[in-house]
Amino acid sequence: MFRLLLLAFLFFVCCNWLLSFTSLDEGRNMSAVLHMLQSGDLIKPEYNCKPRFEKPPLLYWSVALLSQLFGLNEFSARLVSGLSAIGVLLLTYRLARELFGKEVAFKSSIILMTFPHLWIEARAVVPEFLNTFFTFAGLYAFLRERFLIGWLFLALAFLTKGPVGVLLAVGVYLIWKRDLRFLNIKGLLIFVLLGFSWYFLMMLSYGYEYFYRFFIYENIMRYTGHRLTHPSPFYYYLVLVLAVSLLYIPLYPRLLRGLSRDMIPLLLWFLFVLAFFSLAKNKLHHYILFAYPPLAIMLARVASERYVRIALSLSLALFVSLIPLLYFYEKSRFVPKAYPVLKAIKEPAYFYRAEDSALVYYSGRCIKELSSPEGAKGFVITKEKYAKDFAGCSLLTSGREFDGVYVLLHCKGINF
DSSP: OHHHHHHHHHHHTTTTTSSOOOSHHHHHHHHHHHHHHHHOOSSSOEETTEEOOSSOSHHHHHHHHHHHHHOSSHHHHHHHHHHHHHHHHHHHHHHHHHHHOHHHHHHHHHHHHTOHHHHHHTTSOSSHHHHHHHHHHHHHHHHTTOHHHHHHHHHHHHHHHOHHHHHHHHHHHHHHHOSOTTOOHHHHHHIIIIITHHHHHHHHHHTHHHHIIIIIIIIIHHHHTSSOSSBOOTTHHHHHHHHHTGGGGGGHHHHHHTOOGGGHHHHHHHHHHHHHHHSSSBOOGGGGGGGHHHHHHHHHHHOOHHHHHHHHHHHHHHHHHHHHHHHHHHHHBSHHHHHHHHHHSOSOEEEESOOOHHHHHHHTSOOEEOSOSTTOEEEEEEEGGGGGGOTTSEEEEEEEETTEEEEEEEEESOOO
């Protein structure tokens, strides 16, 4: 077990500080954490001087708590997802051991940690891994008939991501056990009192606006496609799973041929999660995390120890080779070049046809959106292709991010 935890720390935590915050969600979530710590208001999240309705608070609270131990930085913030990933790994080990024995449990854990997608999500300040841990913990407790604890974990999942974790755990349980014993009165009461507590306070503060924005707009409308932000084809997650499990594709024919009755619940779990998110009109890669534990266990049933050792060796080589690449990539990035300027000089700053939320967090200021380049005065953050709209402004710095090359301009109020 010690070796397993050591490998888990390497794959899920090691060097999580190499990159400054990257994605839009990381910057937005960290800005919400910073606002909570500075204002002392742990109830109402804000990003860029506006209420942040998109996410519940448990990720923010977790990051804030760890920041009291390690400071508010990339390591402590991303450690929430890293520890959640290790928790998912341990739950996978325990479930596999109960179903198929110690050998399959160990191989399942190794296979799970060699899915490169998990390395990325374990180093992101987003709620998906924390939600996956609570969802899995709730399901595991249900399967062990510990329904009070199960509903407690699902209440935490509800406070992390909203309804999705509850729907997934309950759906898999019904597929697996086909009974309604999980509808425990005391457990449901725990879920309502804890899970809805923060939502009740938000609705007291913002009324129906919050209820609509989160439950209707962010959940139902995104799933049904009435709000299209990340449209992808139906087969998106199937391709993603094949790419993530590339080292194990040779095992799939053997898995299909050797599919036994005791593996059917795991197969249905995997297919249920895959189908649930494939039917959604909006798709993001990290939604699918809850499908990986059953896949890892099924692959472990047909993988030899030698095959798993080779896959682990190749994964270690890949992971180690990525570390210097990330180090040098950080040197070319826009965020670490731009935020010291924005933090030091208190002139107005604007986003123009682009948004880099990490700059809001690192600069500790609000950055407004600029609708037109005319009369711009102060700093302008935009993509390189739009810099030509600001012919009278000077270029201060530029750098690459995952979605393109950004520039920081300084304008002196010239009319174009």
